[in-house]
Amino acid sequence: MKKSVNRVLTILGLTLAMSATSYAQSSNSEDRPKGPPTFKQLLKELDANEDGKISLKESKGPLKEDFKKIDTDEDGFLSEKEIKNAPKPERKERPTN
Numbered sequence: 001m002k003k004s005v006n007r008v009l010t011i012l013g014l015t016l017a018m019s020a021t022s023y024a025q026s027s028n029s030e031d032r033p034k035g036p037p038t039f040k041q042l043l044k045e046l047d048a049n050e051d052g053k054i055s056l057k058e059s060k061g062p063l064k065e066d067f068k069k070i071d072t073d074e075d076g077f078l079s080e081k082e083i084k085n086a087p088k089p090e091r092k093e094r095p096t097n
Contacts, residue, residue, distance in 0.1 A: 036088075039080040053077040 037045070046058045055077055056067050063070070063078070063086075070078055070086040 039083050042083065053079075054083075 042054060042063075043052065046054050046060065046063075048058050054063070056064065059067055059078070066087065067078070070082050072082055072085070073079075
């Protein structure tokens, strides 16, 4: 009887561990962007007034921090061409343990 209970608990534990690992891998790969966002994606996310342009007020994150560098024609808006030619943000180093 004791062996049967141990087997069931072992199988149940392994099943739960495999399910958790599978879930973690699938949710991470779906959440992670595959490269930089397209201009259309940026417009959808940032263009609050839906004028087809991204202003300093609408931008955020690295886009906002580097707005003046990216806005090469200095019109106060980021065009698709300016976004495409924007300098890539510096990657932060991962801490080593």
